[in-house]
Amino acid sequence: MKNRIDISRTIFTVFQSPWLARITIVIAGIICYAQTLNFSFHFDDFYDIVNNPDIRNLSDISAWWHTSHGRPIAMLTFALNYHVHGLSVQGYHSVNILIHLMNAFLVYELTKITLTTPKIDNDLIRLSDSIAFVAGLLFVIHPVQTQAVTYIVQRMASLATLFYFASLLCYINARISTNRRTRLLYFGISALSALLGMYTKQIVFTLPIIIMLYEFTFFSSFKSISMKHKIGAGILLATALVIIPLTNGLDLSLLNREIPPQQGHPETITTFTYFLTQTRALMTYLRLFFIPIHQQLDYYYRLSTQAGDPAVLLSSAGLIALLLLAVFSFKKNKLFAFGLIWFFVTISVESGVIALPNVIFEHRMYLPLMGLIWAVLALLYSFASLRRPRISSGVLVFVSMAFIGMTVQRNQAWQNETTLWSDNVLKAPENPRAWASRSTVYLETNELNPALADANKALDLCPTYTIARLNRGIIYYRLQQFERALADFNNVLESHPDHFQALNNRGLVYIELKQYSRALDDFNKAIALNPVDVKARFNRGKAYFLEQQLKPAIADFSFVINQQPDQTDALLYRGLSYSRSNDVPAAIADLTELTHIHKANANVYLLLGQLYIQQTEYQHAITAFTSALNLQPDLVEALNNRGNSYMLIGQFEKALDDYSRAITLSPDYTNALYNRSRCYYSLNKYKLALNDATKIRQLGADIPNGYYKDLVTRTSRQQAARRNK
Numbered sequence: 001m002k003n004r005i006d007i008s009r010t011i012f013t014v015f016q017s018p019w020l021a022r023i024t025i026v027i028a029g030i031i032c033y034a035q036t037l038n039f040s041f042h043f044d045d046f047y048d049i050v051n052n053p054d055i056r057n058l059s060d061i062s063a064w065w066h067t068s069h070g071r072p073i074a075m076l077t078f079a080l081n082y083h084v085h086g087l088s089v090q091g092y093h094s095v096n097i098l099i100h101l102m103n104a105f106l107v108y109e110l111t112k113i114t115l116t117t118p119k120i121d122n123d124l125i126r127l128s129d130s131i132a133f134v135a136g137l138l139f140v141i142h143p144v145q146t147q148a149v150t151y152i153v154q155r156m157a158s159l160a161t162l163f164y165f166a167s168l169l170c171y172i173n174a175r176i177s178t179n180r181r182t183r184l185l186y187f188g189i190s191a192l193s194a195l196l197g198m199y200t201k202q203i204v205f206t207l208p209i210i211i212m213l214y215e216f217t218f219f220s221s222f223k224s225i226s227m228k229h230k231i232g233a234g235i236l237l238a239t240a241l242v243i244i245p246l247t248n249g250l251d252l253s254l255l256n257r258e259i260p261p262q263q264g265h266p267e268t269i270t271t272f273t274y275f276l277t278q279t280r281a282l283m284t285y286l287r288l289f290f291i292p293i294h295q296q297l298d299y300y301y302r303l304s305t306q307a308g309d310p311a312v313l314l315s316s317a318g319l320i321a322l323l324l325l326a327v328f329s330f331k332k333n334k335l336f337a338f339g340l341i342w343f344f345v346t347i348s349v350e351s352g353v354i355a356l357p358n359v360i361f362e363h364r365m366y367l368p369l370m371g372l373i374w375a376v377l378a379l380l381y382s383f384a385s386l387r388r389p390r391i392s393s394g395v396l397v398f399v400s401m402a403f404i405g406m407t408v409q410r411n412q413a414w415q416n417e418t419t420l421w422s423d424n425v426l427k428a429p430e431n432p433r434a435w436a437s438r439s440t441v442y443l444e445t446n447e448l449n450p451a452l453a454d455a456n457k458a459l460d461l462c463p464t465y466t467i468a469r470l471n472r473g474i475i476y477y478r479l480q481q482f483e484r485a486l487a488d489f490n491n492v493l494e495s496h497p498d499h500f501q502a503l504n505n506r507g508l509v510y511i512e513l514k515q516y517s518r519a520l521d522d523f524n525k526a527i528a529l530n531p532v533d534v535k536a537r538f539n540r541g542k543a544y545f546l547e548q549q550l551k552p553a554i555a556d557f558s559f560v561i562n563q564q565p566d567q568t569d570a571l572l573y574r575g576l577s578y579s580r581s582n583d584v585p586a587a588i589a590d591l592t593e594l595t596h597i598h599k600a601n602a603n604v605y606l607l608l609g610q611l612y613i614q615q616t617e618y619q620h621a622i623t624a625f626t627s628a629l630n631l632q633p634d635l636v637e638a639l640n641n642r643g644n645s646y647m648l649i650g651q652f653e654k655a656l657d658d659y660s661r662a663i664t665l666s667p668d669y670t671n672a673l674y675n676r677s678r679c680y681y682s683l684n685k686y687k688l689a690l691n692d693a694t695k696i697r698q699l700g701a702d703i704p705n706g707y708y709k710d711l712v713t714r715t716s717r718q719q720a721a722r723r724n725k
Contacts, residue, residue, distance in 0.1 A: 021133040025104050028400070029140040032407040033097045036150045037090045040416040043297065043437070044153045048078065050087060055079040073200040074156040092152045099158045100140065100149045106165035107370050108136030113172050114374075117218035119334055124381060131377050134396050138373050143292035143406040148366040150414045151297070156201045161367045163197030164204055166190075171211055175219060203349050203367055210345060217330075217338045257355050266462050267303045274355035276304035279315040281360040282351055288365065289372045292403070295410055296424050300431030301359045319344075336378035342371025417441040425454075432461040436468040443471055451475050466492055470501055477509055485509050500529045504536050511543055519543040534560045538570055550577045568598045575607070584614050595627070602632035609641055613648075621645045636662040640672045647679050655679050670701040677711075686715040 041050050049055065054067035055078050068075040077095065085091030114120070115128035124131065139145070148154045167190045174186035197204035259269040267273070281301065288295070304312045326340035347368040350356060380396070413423035421438035428434055435458035442451035452475045458468035473488030489506035492499050507522035523540035530536065541556030557574035560567050575590035591608040598604070609624035625642035628635055643658035659676035662669055673692045680689035690711040696703045 018129070021108065021129070021136070022105065024133070025108065025136045025140050026101055028137055028404060029097065029101045029104060032141050032404055033093075033100070033149060033411065035408065036097070036411050036414060037093045039093065039150060039411075039414050040089060041087075042151055042414065042417060042420055045151070048075075048153045049082070049092070052078075055082050058083045071156055071199065071201055073196050074159055077155060077159065089152070092155075093150070096149050096152060096155050096158065099155065099162055100145070103158060103162055103165060104136045104140035106162070106169060107139040107373070108132045110165060110169050110172075110370070111135040111374065111377075113169065113176075114218060114335065117172075117176075118220075119218050121333075121382075124335065124378070127381050131381055134400075135370070135373050135377055137400050138396075138403070139370060141400055141403045141407055142289075142369060143295060143403060143410045144288045144362055144365050144369065146295070146407060146410045146414070147297065147361070148363040150411055151363065154363040154366075157203070157363045157366045160197050160201035160204050163193045163200060164207055164367060165370075167193035167197060167207060168211060168214065172214070175215070203346065205349055206345050210342065213338070213341060213345070217334050259355055259357050261464065266464065267305075269303065269355050269357070269359070271353055271355050273303045273305050274359065275353050276307060276309065276312050277301060277359045278351040279312050279319060280304060282319055282347070283315045284360060285347070285351075285365050285368070286372075288362065289369065292406055292410075294427055295362060295413075296427045296434075297362075297420060298358075298424055298428070298431060298434055298437070299360045300428045300434070303359070333378050333382055336375045336382070339371040339373070339375030339378060342374065343368045346371065417444075430461060432458040432465050432468060435461065436465060436471060439468065439471045439475075443474060446478070448475050448478055452479075464495070466496060466499070470499075470505070473502070473509075474505055477505065477512075480512070482509050482512050486513075498525075498529055500526050500533070500536075503529070504533075504539060507536075507539055507543065511539075511546065514546075516543050516547045520547070532563070534563050534567070538567070538573075541570070542573060545573055545577055548580075550581045553577045554581070566597050568594055571597070572604065579607075579611060584611050587611055588615070602628040602635050602638065605631070606635065606638050606641070609638070609645070613641065613645060618645045618649050634665050636666045636669055636672065639665075640669070640675060643672070643675055643679070647675070647682070652679050652683050656683075668699055670696050670699055673699075674703065681711070684718075686711055686718050690715045 048068075052067065054060070054063035055075060057063065058079050064075040064079045065072040078092075081092050081095060109132075112128050112132035115124055115131060148157045170186045170190035170193060174183045174190060177183040177186060194204065194207055197207065256271060258271075261268060284299075306312070322340055323344065326337040330337040347364060350361075350364045413420055418438070418441050421434055421441055424431065424434040425438055435454045439451045439454035439458065442448070442454060452472065455468050455472040455475060458465055459472065462468070469488050469492050473485045473492070476482070476485035476488065486506065486509050489502045489509065492502040493506065496502065503522045503526040507519040507526065510516070510519035510522065520540065520543050523536055523543060526536045527533065527540060537556045538560045541553045541560070544550070544553035544556065554574055554577045557570045557577065560570040561574065564570070571590050571594045575587045575594065578584070578587035578590060588608065588611050591604055591611065594601070594604050595608065605624045605628035609621040609628065612618070612621035612624060622642055622645045625638045625645065628638040629642070632638070639658045639662035643655040643662070646652070646655035646658065656676060656679050659672045659679060662672040663676065666672070673696050677689040677692035677696075680686070680692065693703055693708050693711055697708070
């Protein structure tokens with residue numbers, strides 16, 4: 001019993017010490033997220049970061065400003081990350097974790113300062129340190145926050161929240177400050193934070209509403225608010241209403257938008273069905289707050305299409321009950337009421353009347369979570385902690401320890417794309433996008449059998465799912481089942497005639513089927529859709545090359561090389577194209593460059609040596625063939641060609657050695673047999689030359705009849721001369 005009391009007192013001491021509280025919050029956050037530093041990029045990370053050329057040049061403000069659909073500040077942080085770390089994930093994760101810790105600090109400060117405002121009960125003021133600590137701790141360790149922190153691109157949500165919290169905190173400090181200059185400084189920082197937040201993510205749209213609600217709840221009634229504050233709040237709201245549309249984040253037409261079936265969802269999402277479905281999604285968010293289990297990246301939510309749907313009615317009843325509870329408890333427990341209203345207001349942008357392609361994402365809970373934390377803590381400390389604060393605090397810490405364990409466990413799913421989507425298909429086996437996404441992951445690692453199984457599963461669930469069918473076509477192509485691949489790509493193009501990837505991949509199938517003109521038609525259409533895509537340009541160049549249209553082939557390969565100077569395949573094919581065009585110097589230049597980039601390719605050295613022979617540069621040829629043999633000692637073509645080079649410069653013994661090694665490795669290699677025969681002939685070793693020539697005939701290969709007769713004659717004469725001696 002004594003030990004339990006000591007533990008409780010120790011915990012309570014932490015609550016009362018601001019520095020110990022802050023340090024504990026940091027340690028808890030690090031425990032939860034330190035393991036994520038080496039976790040891979042995921043999902044939209046590839047679109048916004050990995051494959052996004054607009055963040056490559058930090059000084060190109062126009063690029064990263066306009067690429068983000070109204071979120072340039074978030075994109076600026078990605079550009080800064082890329083400038084410092086390239087694509088090393090540790091840098092991106094470190095920034096995300098730092099933002100999360102800063103948000104937890106701000107939750108701590110917001111909670112503490114709110115509990116000192118005029119309309120808070122004295123009992124809660126007495127426990128402000130305890131409540132602030134637990135609020136910050138719960139915010140930093142709650143498992144539902146993992147998606148906004150570990151999923152790198154969702155920095156958009158956490159960074160917007162940082163500006164949101166900072167703006168509100170500065171506003172509060174301005175309101176309680178007695179110094180005019182300090183007050184103006186705080187108001188200025190609050191406005192700047194709001195502005196930055198509005199250019200980070202559109203969830204900051206609700207900030208003016210929250211500020212006015214905060215003023216009304218914790219400072220004064222609306223009537224008693226000074227005209228200066230009303231004007232200031234009005235300016236802030238007007239700024240939000242102007243800036244967000246200007247950054248393409250809000251379009252009035254969105255109120256009537258329809259989202260066609262996509263991403264594996266078989267139904268069209270309308271404003272009405274989205275709104276109905278959000279009643280259920282909000283209940284899921286609330287469940288995740290209290291019971292954070294069965295978390296997943298991509299929930300598969302059935303759309304609600306009728307207001308009379310029992311699930312919609314029950315959810316709506318629950319949500320209305322919570323709102324009424326907030327209204328009726330407003331006078332007695334303002335922190336509880338404000339917390340609930342905070343949740344509904346801050347989540348309304350993404351869970352309201354504007355339809356979005358995904359009806360639920362956990363990162364949408366990042367900002368609203370603080371409101372729920374305040375509501376729960378207000379109840380807990382009002383009814384339980386006033387009598388036994390140390391026991392209640394101890395219970396909260398033990399709950400927090402459980403949350404830390406759940407957060408660490410949840411983060412394990414984010415290690416890489418395979419673990420993430422495997423977790424998703426396990427928890428949502430009816431979700432076709434989860435199966436298709438894991439199929440894509442397997443496809444990238446060339447695990448074709450599991451990739452095919454997942455693509456088939458996705459198509460079983462949703463036969464019209466474009467990505468799954470496209471994946472399956474690519475899998476069939478790699479398995480060399482070209483007719484099946486063609487059928488899948490045709491299916492995609494029937495419904496999406498301008499589908500770039502389907503056109504590009506069908507062109508590859510036509511190449512394999514040797515239907516080069518059809519391949520060129522597809523590549524031309526694909527390039528018309530995306531003129532700067534290097535893959536389509538390379539593929540068209542290859543089709544031109546196989547069609548013996550060497551000039552346009554060289555043009556396409558040159559385009560690819562200009563975009564990606566280290567593109568080895570383009571260098572190789574352009575070198576081959578130059579060679580077939582009899583532009584041997586240009587071919588040699590490309591292949592030489594290729595050996596500098598990709599030295600471990602024996603066949604490139606082999607081809608380069610053959611070109612040097614055409615240029616009668618035999619020593620360079622010998623060097624190239626020697627490099628090939630250093631990499632692949634059993635490459636008989638290199639031995640044979642080096643033998644030819646030696647013979648052409650009169651080094652017959654070295655030539656014989658190379659021919660003999662080639663014949664030892666490949667006894668039926670008639671080219672080497674013939675060349676060795678000619679070498680013996682040059683050394684007047686007619687008997688040995690005849691033996692090789694006879695072996696060639698025995699193998700059924702052609703040999704010049706005149707040469708063979710000459711060998712027979714010379715051998716007979718040589719043998720007769722030896723007998724006469």
